[in-house]
Amino acid sequence: MSLIRPMDPAFPIDRQLALDAAPVVLVNVFTMDKADEPAFLQVWTDDAAFMRRQPGFISTQLHRAIGDSPTYLNYAVWESTAAFRAAFMHPEFQAKLPAYPASAVASPHVFQKVAIPGICVA
Numbered sequence: 001m002s003l004i005r006p007m008d009p010a011f012p013i014d015r016q017l018a019l020d021a022a023p024v025v026l027v028n029v030f031t032m033d034k035a036d037e038p039a040f041l042q043v044w045t046d047d048a049a050f051m052r053r054q055p056g057f058i059s060t061q062l063h064r065a066i067g068d069s070p071t072y073l074n075y076a077v078w079e080s081t082a083a084f085r086a087a088f089m090h091p092e093f094q095a096k097l098p099a100y101p102a103s104a105v106a107s108p109h110v111f112q113k114v115a116i117p118g119i120c121v122a
Helices: 013-017 034-052 081-089 091-099
Strands: 024-031 057-064 071-078 105-111
Touching: 013 081, 013 105, 024 081, 034 057, 034 071, 034 091, 071 081, 081 091
Parallel strands: none
Antiparallel strands: 024 071, 024 105, 057 071
């Protein structure tokens, strides 16, 4: 991966992963050169297969921006930050990161559901 650009520069992914929370959702927005989309999809698929085998993984879904934008959004649900942290820091996963195309930029952030009475539940 050529670059990880935090969604919130004041609270990057390493600080988020140091906290204990459960359950959590990883939202990761990827941008890249259009020519790198096939390579990105191949590497992401390999990474997702690895993550699916990890304890605490619940689900993932990749979305592509409509139109000509080579922008993707990954939405992954985990039982906890501890489970995601263990998978993310796993040496096998870390070794895969350089395989992403040089133009790829990832912007990951971890979220929790929020309950709003009468609208949504947490």
